Amino acid sequence: MKRILIPLVFVFIAVMNVQAQQNKAVVLSNHQAIYVTDLKKAAAFYADIIGLEQVDEPFKIGKHAWFKTGPKTTLHIILGADKPREYFKNNHMCFSVPSLEDFIKKLDAKQVPYEDVNGKRSAITNRVDGVKQIWLQDPDNYWIEINNDPAIFR
16 A cells, blocks of 8 residues: 555645646736836937837837837836936846946947946946946936846846
8 A cells, every 4th residue: 555655645746746837827027117208318318328129119109119128028118207206226227238348438428427336426336246337317317227247148
């Protein structure tokens, strides 16, 4: 009886494990949205400064712009804010670049200010994990972190 019971217990556990994996909810990021005062200015910033690729805008009513932010994620920019707001730096978007130095050269050439995490102008934060980061704001004052995290590009 023991010879039959022990293998049956292992089979039961394996079946339950498979069922648990199949019933597990999968949640993936689809898009993030920001509300802006000037759609053309915001779209130009995310295309020309950040370097995001603009993608098809499904609504076709002139109040939205969409940008690819990952293999299956987008940034949705929506026109309609009455004025730029003040945001905490900890409430931010983050993008990784292969060369932070090249990105900073582009910011300098276009006279876009940036700072380190503590607010020191034209400075870079060196995180304890070796990743370097800078911070800047878009035309509506949304905070953006740019870093050189190599794990993103693996």
